[in-house]
Amino acid sequence: MTTTRTTTRTAAWAFLLTSIVVSVAMVPSAASGVVLPDPSRGEASSTAAAASHLGPPFKVATYNSLFASHTDGRNPRRAQFPHSTVRTRRTVKLFRRSGIDIAGLQELERSARRKFRSLAPEYRIFDASNKAVVWRMDDFTFIEGHTIRTRTYHGRLARTPVVTLRQRATGQHLVVMSVHNPADVRGPAEALRDEATQQELAEVLRYRHTADPVPVVVLGDMNARATFFCAFTESGDMHAAAGGSHVNGVCDAPSFNKGIDWIMGSSDVAFSRFKDAYSTRLATDHPLITAVARITP
Template identity: 30%
Template sequence: MKVRRIAAVLATCLFAALLTPEVAVAAPDVRVASYNVKGWHLTEGAGQIDGRVRMRESLTRIEAKQLGIVGLQELESPQAEVIRNDGGWELFRADPNTQLAGSNYTGNAIMWKDQAWNKVAAWQLHATVGNRRTLHLPIVLLQHTLNGERVVVMSVHNPAGPENAEWREAMRRIEREKIRDLKQHYQHVLLVGDMNENEAAACFFTTNGLMKAATGYHPNPNGSCPTAGYPGVDWIFGAGDIGFAGWEVDRTFEERRWSDHPLVSAYYTYR
């Protein structure tokens, strides 16, 4: 009798377990991107596409791609207003990298889907190299609304041009030290941006296992750096318990003259 009663109880528990939904929410894969939007003032004038229009068109495609977090560079105030007026995004802008006419300024920013993420904190890295102007790099700590997972994101735009190679190298070192610091405090860290370099950036940030590249790039076993494979200057790197999949370079943004850069994106997965 006891055996039959125990068997009946076990069967009831098993049946109830099959009907009971999972309580724990699995950590989702999140698609993160980097996009140099091409500043608003750069396409003023006859025959050009207004920067607000470019931003609205870009935003439509970004939303269609179901992106969750996007690091932005060269974002000017009129373009920032387009994002804020969209209603689906939260935006954090760093201090001006360049002050333009009136209240308009350009610089780095990060936006995220407001239904998916809550901002826990936001701050900036103010980077000065020698007597050059200070660059301002936004950093946000986000918490997922479903599972509570947290991720830190930093968006950067390093100087362009062969004459600024030393400045870029110095900026990379500052950024690397900040990533090391963030990695000590947070499990998931993302670095996205326009590095204005290809192999130099890939090699620098992945050497010694500091970060993973969303492209799949990694140094050779002997520590030397192979060619990057991907020829662009826009990158996504991750530190901590993060994996990547689905790297994509969307050149629609260039082809339709919304920007002079593609949008690069990848899924990152919590480990």
């Protein structure tokens, strides 16, 4: 770990913890999750006791890295973007500068995945079908990984990675899924997206509807706005880092810049400091979406 990164992360977490102690009342989302007050938006409250029951903070992200095959070779489809090697270097710098602990990546092809591994040995990767979950090894340890299959373009089956991690500081287990549901670029795909969303939710609820529920974070490019949010929060156990509500059958999806890349958490994962405005400096055609997460008891 570099001195620059350590100093930056220490200062960031010190600011976050101070702001929570000063203003900690949790604003519940309608999906039974919690979103912590964000001091940068002037949100404040007075229940400081709640802070002591939250686990240590960690930063989560979702990031569509743009297929290497779209920018590499003689006649790249997306010639306005640099070669994937250049873009991967920029991605690693962005992850380090932003203090990312856990991320879901999409469109991460083999060449870019190899480059990421060589440039960022502090992260471990569990990948499947150009999707990956990555985590910082000094914060989390690997427990188990597997995949689920959902239909993508033209009905083909694609694998979605699901990883169980253990937070080193607390021993708490956390399940993380990286999702990429099909867009309409190869024809109408709404039915495929809806089907995939239900399969992904079923996998989440498998960890939730037990005697000892495990916290879950779902990260990904869902290629949908309200239709995804409303379907994923209908059960009452998932909420979005971006906010929104779903109460008594009335769904109010949050609105943010691109609006199709989501950070979702189960009701025992609290979010704060949601951000979707990172400039990726032509590393990809998507923003880096981040939030600070803490596991509640």
